[in-house]
Amino acid sequence: xxxxxxxxxxxxxxxxxxxxxxxxxxxxxxxxxxxxxxxxxxxxxxxxxxxxxxxxxxxxxxxxxxxxxxxxxxxxxxxxxxxxxxxxxxxxxxxxxxxxxxxxxxxxxxxxxxxxxxxxxxxxxxxxxxxxxxxxxxxxxxxxxxxxxxxxxxxxxxxxxxxxxxxxxxxxxxxxxxxxxxxxxxxxxxxxxxxxxxxxxxxxxxxxxxxxxxxxxxxxxxxxxxxxxxxxxxxxxxxxxxxxxxxxxxxxxxxxxxxxxxxxxxxxxxxxxxxxxxxxxxxxxxxxxxxxxxxxxxxxxxxxxxxxxxxxxxxxxxxxxxxxxxxxxxxxxxxxxxxxxxxxxxxxxxxxxxxxxxxxxxxxxxxxxxxxxxxxxxxxxx
Ligand SMILES: [Mn+2]
Numbered sequence: 065x066x067x068x069x070x071x072x073x074x075x076x077x078x079x080x081x082x083x084x085x086x087x088x089x090x091x092x093x094x095x096x097x098x099x100x101x102x103x104x105x106x107x108x109x110x111x112x113x114x115x116x117x118x119x120x121x122x123x124x125x126x127x128x129x130x131x132x133x134x135x136x137x138x139x140x141x142x143x144x145x146x147x148x149x150x151x152x153x154x155x156x157x158x159x160x161x162x163x164x165x166x167x168x169x170x171x172x173x174x175x176x177x178x179x180x181x182x183x184x185x186x187x188x189x190x191x192x193x194x195x196x197x198x199x200x201x202x203x204x205x206x207x208x209x210x211x212x213x214x215x216x217x218x219x220x221x222x223x224x225x226x227x228x229x230x231x232x233x234x235x236x237x238x239x240x241x242x243x244x245x246x247x248x249x250x251x252x253x254x255x256x257x258x259x260x261x262x263x264x265x266x267x268x269x270x271x272x273x274x275x276x277x278x279x280x281x282x283x284x285x286x287x288x289x290x291x292x293x294x295x296x297x298x299x300x301x302x303x304x305x306x307x308x309x310x311x312x313x314x315x316x317x318x319x320x321x322x323x324x325x326x327x328x329x330x331x332x333x334x335x336x337x338x339x340x341x342x343x344x345x346x347x348x349x350x351x352x353x354x355x356x357x358x359x360x361x362x363x364x365x366x367x368x369x370x371x372x373x374x375x376x377x378x379x380x381x382x383x384x385x386x387x388x389x390x391x392x393x394x395x396x397x398x399x400x401x402x403x404x405x406x407x408x409x410x411x412x413x414x415x416x417x418x419x420x421x422x423x424x425x426x427x428x429x430x431x432x433x434x435x436x437x438x439x440x441x442x443x444x445x446x
Contacts, residue, residue, distance in 0.1 A: 089232030095213040102171035109182040110140035116177035118255035122226035172197035177222035179206040223255035227273040249280035301330035313439035320351040345370040375400035382436030
């Protein structure tokens with residue numbers, strides 16, 4: 065019996081494959097070796113997420129081995145509570161770009177979890193003569209930058225690729241007794257989780273990366289990062305979205321009025337929440353981000369569970385383009401967002417003006433979205 069079982073042993077499909085790509089990990093190590101002693105700017109996308117932050121941290125640790133000094137830089141804000149918890153609990157040093165940052169001090173820039181198309185830093189670096197040294201990303205190839213080292217793989221997260229470099233042992237060997245290593249592994253697991261919606265959208269590479277990292281993570285620390293509390297502002301936005309939502313034909317729509325930049329991430333969180341209602345397949349939440357020294361904008365988020373709804377197409381057809389022909393919104397298959405500048409009406413502080421302004425934008429956006437959704441225009445007041 066045992067004999068027949070042995071001869072019938074099936075070929076294991078995916079897991080028997082070696083995890084990772086040793087050749088690329090070696091090429092990465094050689095790339096770092098060529099840049100020994102330099103100073104690198106690690107450019108994350110505007111509004112960096114846990115995948116980007118943890119991957120940037122991994123680059124920093126790997127580069128340290130070659131005495132490469134790094135600075136993890138982003139524009140926009142780190143606003144999601146989970147991101148803030150990650151940064152604070154793991155004591156990650158991030159630099160928010162302001163005009164005061166002298167770009168000339170960097171020998172080059174490395175783009176991680178992006179290829180220069182989702183960060184304003186790419187243009188700034190090019191303008192300052194800071195060349196693109198490396199691109200490490202998991203999105204579709206953009207071909208905008210022409211870096212010396214490029215590793216763009218169709219995996220579920222950038223953290224997967226950086227974990228592969230760690231796993232190869234080409235540069236460092238992680239040690240569960242070293243705190244920076246434990247912090248990094250914990251951050252990467254969080255990055256993998258967040259990027260794949262809690263491993264629901266993860267592929268075998270992400271599970272294998274997590275399995276490798278699990279030898280070094282601190283479960284308590286990960287728990288603290290995940291058990292974050294929402295700010296009062298975020299709770300308020302969710303409350304308004306809940307009370308003021310319009311539900312029609314499976315669409316749930318809520319305009320939440322004005323909100324602060326610091327609460328920007330409340331919009332997608334509210335959309336995620338509205339999507340959990342019975343019989344709702346698509347949720348849209350939007351509001352006006354108060355200027356506070358930056359551009360005043362309408363920002364919106366769309367979430368859908370409807371397989372036949374293409375969020376990108378939906379937003380493009382609903383909201384159209386600006387005078388320069390650029391779409392106000394777009395997205396991936398299940399999620400998307402939009403931004404509409406307030407333009408000439410920006411910067412009012414008078415309460416009545418602000419009410420009128422919100423009313424005008426709210427009606428216009430709601431009308432267009434409902435029409436595009438094919439559930440008719442709203443006839444109730446606001
Ligand atoms: Mn990513």
